[in-house]
Amino acid sequence: MTVSTFILKNALRNKRRALLSISSVAVSLFLLVTLQVALRELTLPPQSAGAELRVAVRNKISLTNPLPVRQRGVIEKIPGVEAVTPFTWFGGKYKGEEGMSFAQFAMDAEKLHSVFGEAKMNGDGYEKFNATKDACVLGKITADKYHLKVGDQITLDSTVYPGSLSFHIAGIYAGTPDDRNMLFRQDYLDESIGVPGYVGMWWLKVKSADDMAPVIKAINAAFQNTSAEVRAESERNFQLGFISMLGNIKTLIASISTVVVFTLVLVTASTMSMAVRERFRELAILKALGFRRRELFAFILAESFGLAVVGALLGIGGAYCLYTFGNIGKMTAGIFVSFEVTPRIMGVAALVAALLGIISAVAPSLSVARMSVVNGLKTLD
Amino acid sequence: MAEPIVKIRELTKLYSQGEIQVTALDRITLDIAAGEFLALMGPSGSGKSTLLHIIAGVDRPTSGQCLVQGVDVTKLNESQLADWRNQNVGFIFQTFNLIPVLTAAENVELPLLLTRLSRTQRRKQVETALEVVGLADRAKHLPRQLSGGQEQRVAIARALVTDPALIVADEPTGNLDSHSAQEVLSALQALRKDAGKTIIMVTHDPKAAAFGTRQIHLEKGELSQ
Amino acid sequence: MALPLTYNFRNVLVRWRATLATILGIGLVVAVFVLVQALAVGLEKSASNTGDPRNIMIVRKGSTAESTSMVSLAQLQIIRYWEQIARNEAGVPLVSADVITLISQPRIDGRGEANVSVRGLTPVGMALRPQVKLISGRWFTPGKREVAVSQKMARRFAGFHVGDSFRTAGNTLTVVGEFDGSNSAFDSEVWMDADETRSLFDRQNYSSLLVRAASPQAGQEIVSRIEADKRLPLLAGPEVKYYGDQTATAMPIKILGNFLATAMSIGAVFAAMNTMYASVGSRTREIGTLRVLGFRRRTILAGFIIEGALLAAIGGVVGCLLALPLHGVSTGTMSFNSFSETVFEFRITPWLAAKGMIFAVVVGIIGSLLPAIRASRLPVITALKSV
Numbered sequence: 001m002t003v004s005t006f007i008l009k010n011a012l013r014n015k016r017r018a019l020l021s022i023s024s025v026a027v028s029l030f031l032l033v034t035l036q037v038a039l040r041e042l043t044l045p046p047q048s049a050g051a052e053l054r055v056a057v058r059n060k061i062s063l064t065n066p067l068p069v070r071q072r073g074v075i076e077k078i079p080g081v082e083a084v085t086p087f088t089w090f091g092g093k094y095k096g097e098e099g100m101s102f103a104q105f106a107m108d109a110e111k112l113h114s115v116f117g118e119a120k121m122n123g124d125g126y127e128k129f130n131a132t133k134d135a136c137v138l139g140k141i142t143a144d145k146y147h148l149k150v151g152d153q154i155t156l157d158s159t160v161y162p163g164s165l166s167f168h169i170a171g172i173y174a175g176t177p178d179d180r181n182m183l184f185r186q187d188y189l190d191e192s193i194g195v196p197g198y199v200g201m202w203w204l205k206v207k208s209a210d211d212m213a214p215v216i217k218a219i220n221a222a223f224q225n226t227s228a229e230v231r232a233e234s235e236r237n238f239q240l241g242f243i244s245m246l247g248n249i250k251t252l253i254a255s256i257s258t259v260v261v262f263t264l265v266l267v268t269a270s271t272m273s274m275a276v277r278e279r280f281r282e283l284a285i286l287k288a289l290g291f292r293r294r295e296l297f298a299f300i301l302a303e304s305f306g307l308a309v310v311g312a313l314l315g316i317g318g319a320y321c322l323y324t325f326g327n328i329g330k331m332t333a334g335i336f337v338s339f340e341v342t343p344r345i346m347g348v349a350a351l352v353a354a355l356l357g358i359i360s361a362v363a364p365s366l367s368v369a370r371m372s373v374v375n376g377l378k379t380l381d
Numbered sequence: 382m383a384e385p386i387v388k389i390r391e392l393t394k395l396y397s398q399g400e401i402q403v404t405a406l407d408r409i410t411l412d413i414a415a416g417e418f419l420a421l422m423g424p425s426g427s428g429k430s431t432l433l434h435i436i437a438g439v440d441r442p443t444s445g446q447c448l449v450q451g452v453d454v455t456k457l458n459e460s461q462l463a464d465w466r467n468q469n470v471g472f473i474f475q476t477f478n479l480i481p482v483l484t485a486a487e488n489v490e491l492p493l494l495l496t497r498l499s500r501t502q503r504r505k506q507v508e509t510a511l512e513v514v515g516l517a518d519r520a521k522h523l524p525r526q527l528s529g530g531q532e533q534r535v536a537i538a539r540a541l542v543t544d545p546a547l548i549v550a551d552e553p554t555g556n557l558d559s560h561s562a563q564e565v566l567s568a569l570q571a572l573r574k575d576a577g578k579t580i581i582m583v584t585h586d587p588k589a590a591a592f593g594t595r596q597i598h599l600e601k602g603e604l605s606q
Numbered sequence: 607m608a609l610p611l612t613y614n615f616r617n618v619l620v621r622w623r624a625t626l627a628t629i630l631g632i633g634l635v636v637a638v639f640v641l642v643q644a645l646a647v648g649l650e651k652s653a654s655n656t657g658d659p660r661n662i663m664i665v666r667k668g669s670t671a672e673s674t675s676m677v678s679l680a681q682l683q684i685i686r687y688w689e690q691i692a693r694n695e696a697g698v699p700l701v702s703a704d705v706i707t708l709i710s711q712p713r714i715d716g717r718g719e720a721n722v723s724v725r726g727l728t729p730v731g732m733a734l735r736p737q738v739k740l741i742s743g744r745w746f747t748p749g750k751r752e753v754a755v756s757q758k759m760a761r762r763f764a765g766f767h768v769g770d771s772f773r774t775a776g777n778t779l780t781v782v783g784e785f786d787g788s789n790s791a792f793d794s795e796v797w798m799d800a801d802e803t804r805s806l807f808d809r810q811n812y813s814s815l816l817v818r819a820a821s822p823q824a825g826q827e828i829v830s831r832i833e834a835d836k837r838l839p840l841l842a843g844p845e846v847k848y849y850g851d852q853t854a855t856a857m858p859i860k861i862l863g864n865f866l867a868t869a870m871s872i873g874a875v876f877a878a879m880n881t882m883y884a885s886v887g888s889r890t891r892e893i894g895t896l897r898v899l900g901f902r903r904r905t906i907l908a909g910f911i912i913e914g915a916l917l918a919a920i921g922g923v924v925g926c927l928l929a930l931p932l933h934g935v936s937t938g939t940m941s942f943n944s945f946s947e948t949v950f951e952f953r954i955t956p957w958l959a960a961k962g963m964i965f966a967v968v969v970g971i972i973g974s975l976l977p978a979i980r981a982s983r984l985p986v987i988t989a990l991k992s993v
Contacts, residue, residue, distance in 0.1 A: 061707070061710065062721050064674075064707075065707070091670075229775075245940040252642075256642075256866065266630055267877040270623065270624045270628065271877075271880050274881075278884070437898070440987050459903065463901065464902075478891060480613065480896075481620070481892075482613065482619075483613060494609070494610065495901065
């Protein structure tokens with residue numbers, strides 16, 4: 001028998017308790033990882049390719065106030081601007097559904113590729129979108145959800161404009177961080193139920209990363225003291241603006257994570273104490289046989305550490321598998337699309353587990369240190 | 382002689398310890414009369430505790446009969462047995478087995494909770510039982526606040542509080558010093574004399590056995606006397 | 607016959623360290639459960655506090671929020687003098703034509719901006735919403751670029767206190783008053799004069815109409831008259847119902863709450879199980895003794911389950927107490943309906959606290975079930991022999 005087999009035998013002496021301890025550590029770490037990923041998704045949305053060259057321009061009053069079309073010519077003339085497209089929120093509800101299940105925006109058909117080039121489309125999607133007025137392109141997630149394919153017609157009831165519009169699907173795209181949106185043509189909107197002369201916002205692409213800052217500055221300056229002042233910002237900052245709107249939800253999730261960790265420590269520590277108390281007598285015998293305190297501590301620590309590590313493997317691994325291979329969109333009713341368990345988050349969770357293993361060994365070690373051989377031998381009578 | 386309170390016929394108990402079969406009791410036949418204080422003696426593994434457990438209805442024989450007050454305890458099912466034990470047997474253990482979180486009086490009251498007695502009746506009986514063992518003044522103490530002898534006397538009070546005909550004691554003095562043992566044995570003796578209880582006591586201590594009215598020796602599962 | 611409760615209770619206290627850890631563990635789980643649900647309750651409460659049963663709300667057909675609704679001047683003129691609409695002492699019809707617009711404002715902590723609802727309204731509109739009370743400063747004067755701000759919003763956004771001013775739409779607005787909306791949806795708004803709002807934000811139309819019906823009967827008539835009139839592509843309904851439908855924002859919070867409750871309760875069940883198994887393990891002999899005394903298996907079973915439930919119930923109380931200080935604390939997030947900041951309070955109702963307690967007890971019972979079965983199955987003899 002070696003020391004490690006002794007430790008292993010000890011840890012598994014009460015298999016049920018070992019299993020329960022491991023399970024509670026696993027469940028808690030699973031929860032911790034989930035909350036951390038959710039928090040990360042809320043505070044750092046996934047970055048799309050090409051984002052570093054995109055600028056969003058909205059009305060300074062707020063995103064919901066429209067912008068006049070005449071601004072377009074001014075923006076296009078600013079040096080460093082490669083392409084500009086309007087981007088107007090339609091707020092359509094699909095087939096009498098209660099709420100909006102995906103977003104739709106009106107834009108310029110010929111600018112789709114130059115501004116949002118990362119969208120991959122099969123066949124002649126881009127050409128058809130350019131050629132047909134009532135064409136639209138649809139994200140793959142939404143298309144799959146409603147079993148829609150190229151050529152199908154869809155009708156949406158707008159919550160913003162009076163009435164509804166019908167579209168023909170010209171293409172189905174994929175490859176953006178959120179393949180759910182629908183894009184259709186601004187000129188189609190203007191001619192049917194829209195407000196000609198006004199758009200929701202502008203999206204533009206700059207020629208190089210160096211043009212970003214000067215372009216933003218130039219746009220903000222260009223419309224200063226006009227009736228429609230604008231706020232131009234990078235795609236990243238625009239997204240962060242959305243996150244700021246979520247308000248206290250972030251704090252809420254962060255505090256819950258803290259509570260989870262605390263509960264975890266509490267419960268595991270108490271389990272370890274129980275495990276040690278159950279074999280006080282044994283430890284006393286070991287002491288009598290000549291084992292020193294240091295060695296007894298090592299036994300306790302190795303065991304508690306081992307339980308925490310196995311629990312961590314199960315909890316973190318389980319979360320990783322579930323969120324990597326499961327359909328997160330379906331699980332969260334569409335609130336989250338990607339739910340990436342990053343190495344950093346896994347690292348943090350593993351660190352929590354390691355600390356947990358150490359902290360849990362402290363209290364039992366202290367009581368073992370205080371125990372005299374004679375008392376220990378008497379304990380259970 | 383009147384009908385014996387315990388009638389044992391051809392009682393056999395086999396254990397299997399792994400591969401080996403152990404005969405704990407080998408066709409024992411024994412009568413115990415009402416009002417006896419029987420000391421069951423014998424070395425470790427002689428089967429004396431097994432016999433006691435069967436009489437008290439906590440263990441079952443492999444074959445044979447054990448009638449207590451005319452009832453064959455080997456024929457009762459689990460729940461019937463539980464009720465029967467409560468009404469007919471008082472049990473005293475070597476390790477006292479008081480419930481550590483309950484006071485002396487509450488420990489004594491415990492078996493009465495299974496009866497239909499009212500609260501006041503129960504309290505009265507508990508008081509009487511504690512008086513019998515001379516611990517009326519310790520009613521409110523927790524087991525750990527009592528000495529070993531006192532704990533065992535509380536256990537005796539608990540055994541007699543339901544007024545059972547039969548009291549069984551398994552090495553009641555095994556965990557006590559000689560002074561406390563004396564106390565406990567005298568209390569048992571008084572029970573027989575004053576209350577007319579039948580007492581069966583397992584012991585390996587001849588001094589303790591001397592308190593009984595009859596001594597029986599068991600050896601390798603058989604009566605040797 | 608059951609074992610006395612004091613028996614269970616004192617046993618819960620014996621292993622106090624492990625018990626304390628379990629109680630605290632369950633308590634924290636319950637606290638999280640109650641608090642997240644309290645958010646959802648607060649949101650729903652704020653919606654249900656808003657409507658007046660006598661009021662009828664009129665918006666554009668198909669719009670889901672007041673801010674995207676549109677009612678033209680012509681439409682207002684058609685409706686205004688209907689006899690079904692109540693009038694005040696001066697004979698003025700009780701019709702409030704409101705303009706809702708969103709402005710992006712910096713948060714008070716400097717961390718980013720969020721959309722704030724600005725409601726332009728008239729004195730009639732204010733009279734129709736008596737739950738909104740001025741608590742400091744004064745109401746705005748039309749034409750002076752003045753606004754009144756909900757006190758709860760003033761605590762969340764920069765430049766919203768009385769005397770402060772902020773810039774929007776090329777103008778500087780001064781805050782002259784703070785109001786309290788009695789936990790209604792108006793707690794999330796900034797108020798100013800209706801026509802001034804229209805000119806400031808370049809709006810030709812109103813967003814919505816709120817009218818006071820002369821009687822419940824008249825209210826129904828208004829709804830059906832608007833339905834029938836082809837010139838009016840509008841939708842009318844009780845104000846109470848309109849706000850009642852605006853609780854979609856509570857959904858994600860409820861989902862989060864349910865997810866957390868499920869995951870954390872599994873962990874709590876494991877913890878309770880561990881404690882109870884340890885309890886059964888160290889009381890083997892005691893259980894044997896009880897059985898010898900004549901207690902039946904199911905009594906032992908019930909005893910341990912009661913003990914687990916008791917343990918968890920204490921945890922539940924601890925959890926509710928931990929959650930209680932947050933009752934009434936206001937918090938905010940973006941409403942998915944109005945696309946603007948919505949403030950609401952943590953509301954711990956007695957029913958919610960009861961739900962927390964039930965939740966705790968269920969955890970306790972599930973957690974103690976297996977250990978209790980094990981306890982009741984212990985053979986009497988082995989129980990007695992175990993040292």
